[in-house]
Amino acid sequence: MLLMRRILVGLAALAESACATNPAASVDAVTHQRAELVEDFEAALQFIMSTHPDISYSADPAAIDAKAQAVRDLLEDGMTAPEAWSAMALMNPVFADAHVGFRRPIASVKSYQDEGGALFPVPVAFDVDGKLRAAASGPGIEAGDEIIAINGITASRIVAHSAPRMRGETQELGLLILQRYFPIFYWAQNGGFESYYVRVRRKRGDVATVRLAGEASYRRPAKDFVYEQIDERVGLIEVRTFDKERLAEFRDFLANAFARISSGGVESLIIDIRANGGGANDVADLLIGYLTDKPYSPISSVKARITLGNIQLAPIPGVEPGMVLDLPFTQTRTPPANLDNRFDGKVYVLTGRMSYSAAIVFATIIQDLGLGQLAGEPPIGPANQTGQVQTFTMPNTGLEALAPLYVFRRPNGDASRSRIEVDIPLEDDPLDPSVSVAKLLQVVRQTANRPPPEATANGPVSPTLDVLRNSSERRR
Secondary structure, three states: OHHHHHHHHHHHHHOOHHHHHOOOEOOOOOEEOHHHHHHHHHHHHHHHHHHOOOHHHOOOHHHHHHHHHHHHHHOOOOEEHHHHHHHHHHHHHHHOOOOOEEOOOHHHHHHHHHOOOOOOOOOEEEOOOOOEEEOOOEOOEOOOOEEEEEOOEEHHHHHHHHHHHOOOOOHHHHHHHHHHOHHHHHHHHHOEOOEEEEEEEOOOOOEEEEEEEOOOOOOOOOOOEEEEEEEOOEEEEEEOOEOHHHHHHHHHHHHHHHHHHHHOOOOEEEEEOOOOOOEOHHHHHHHHOOOOOOOEOOOOEEEEEOOHHHHHHOOOOOOOOOOEEEEEOOOOEOOOOOOOOOOOOEEEEEEOOOOOOHHHHHHHHHHHOOOOEEEEOOOOOOOOOEEEEEEEEOOOOOOEEEEEEEEEEOOOOOOOOOOOOOOEEOOOOOOOOHHHHHHHHHHHHHHOOOOOOOEEOOEEOOOOHHHHHHHHHHHO
8 A cells, every 4th residue: 555655646746747847745754663553543543432422423333443453454664644644544434423533634734834845726626516626716727627637646536545534424524524625635645746737627628737836825815704794684694613712803703793784784694604614612602692692502412421621610429530421401501681783683594515513503503492594505414413522642643533522412302313404495506605695695585575676877786696706706
């Protein structure tokens, strides 16, 4: 496996004559002995199994054991950390939970970038047919162009190598994670380059090879928190993360956004969480506080692995670290009583396949407490999420493993592994997020019994699909 992988890296650098002066940078200079790799792997597995409150919630323990033995057989002397990750990450689909498994080799990537290395510069997306396409435009490439090959390696081969190593409940979610972090996974597989020679099929059908500078960025500046009034009486909030480190920033954003919502006469609010991969419930609570003044419980029950940390937060007599408890959740959260500009209009939460973790919990709270309607495509992850994810750093390679302490059950008490059912199904366009916004805007207008605004000399009062598309492109 190791020899073949290095051959492929070499072929990538030599596949086209233009690449002759474009050698692949080493993915990592440090190599490890097999004994070190096995030690790391066993320690990571032990961490996962002793941290998770119920590994059988999403995975088959017998399948874990069988795959673990296959991975041990792949570990060899002379592997770098990314190469070891490539072997260990084959465990990820078996866990069937994006909160469990072997994380992408973040430390190795950071070291490479700190030394001036460049990653593949173009964000990508899989279309409805599974083809890899550019998700942003720039010199030499346009959003929507099909990516056929990168430095002589076909996109199908790149995906075939990476897809079986993705975390996630399903293969579909794994592909979305691959899409989101494609430059890192490409680097872990093939190394980095000063330039990337990309064979593309244009939307008009012709095929060309373009050179993309590795140091350039084709990603438009993206804000994680955006508010726009997109119609005379409709506002749009986009929340791309509930990251706890952004709590103060999010609090300030919400105060400003809801002041504008109040002064703008907004009657219906769309909250777009399609790109939200999760974070902390404490952050999501800030947004819920603007939608209700009633106390609420975010979950109905929890299965928890006991640690010294959560014992200190909620002492229970006779409970010791390492135990697992399955308890009803009786605590409530009370929004601030005197919050300025609390919204009392209609709420629509736009979900998507990539909405995950705390974003799914947020959606279940909105639905189960009757605070609004869910629209869009259902998240791929189940309505009942695992959470409080812990990280373990392996002593020899510095690779990381993840495992949760909790399994949550949604507020309505449903304990199944089923996905959320949306109230307003809308098919999303992976290459044009504005399409779903425009569709939902029409639903909102119809619900409010208002016809589309009349055109004026300067155009329509509210954004057309083209305006929404341009707005979405700025936020992407």
